[in-house]
Amino acid sequence: MQLVIGTVLIANYKIWPFVQFINMSLMPLHLRLVFVQVVSIFWNMYLSYENAKSNIANSDLTNPDLISK
DSSP: OHHHHHHHHHHHHHHHHHHHHHHHHTSOGGGHHHHHHHHHHHHHHHHHHHHHHHHHHHSOTTOTTTSOO
8 A cells, every 4th residue: 555655746846837937827717627526637647546456466366256267
């Protein structure tokens, strides 16, 4: 879990300052909210992907319910 938090935190620091710079400097005022929300959709997809990947890696494969027959 710590590795996932570190990976996501580094991605956060890479993406959001750039997004906010673009948002505050180049976006017209009436499009700022839309721009951030569109980026947020992709950011949430990334977070969901990382969470699912972490859950698969951490799952207990000895659990009979998880083993396909």
